[in-house]
Amino acid sequence: MPNVTIYIPAGHMPSDERLAELSSDCVKLCTSVLEAALENVHVIYVEVRHGHGHPVFAEVQYRFETFRTPRLMNRFMEALDDAIExxxxxxxRIRCFGYAASNIHARN
Known part of the structure; x- marks a missing residue:
């Protein structure tokens, strides 16, 4: 953790080069701002059929830590928003969900 999932409408999926740049930005944000270990960061893109609302939806799941304050998470979301745009x-639209370590059961 953190897991960054970005849902993008099929007709607006950026080039592989732009996605690689966005992936790099996401990894940098997760490792620098959220202080996550590099091997725990996952970034995926899901091609979707857009129905209503903002054209891109980003969902970030992360392990709750006391240093990940609302102020820090706002800084993270601002930077993520800039990178996506x-x-x-x-x-x-960006939504972040923090989970206590005791509520996370994971492999690999």
């Missing part, structure tokens, strides 16, 4: 040209 720069790499896709689209506006994103």
């Amino acid at each position: 720069r790499c896709t040209g689209l506006t994103a």
Whole structure:
């Protein structure tokens, strides 16, 4: 953890180069701002059929830590929003969900 999932409408999926840039930005944000270990960061893109709302939806799941304050998470979301807009040209809705370590059961 953290897991960053970005849902993008099929007709607006950026080039592989732009997605690689966005992936790099996401990894940097997770390792620097959220202080996550590199091997625990996952970034995926899901091509979707857009129905209603912002054209991009970003969901971030992370392990709750006391240093990940609302102020820090706001800084993270602002930077993620900027990266998504720069790499896709689209506006994103971003939602972050923190989970206590005792509520996470995981493999690999």
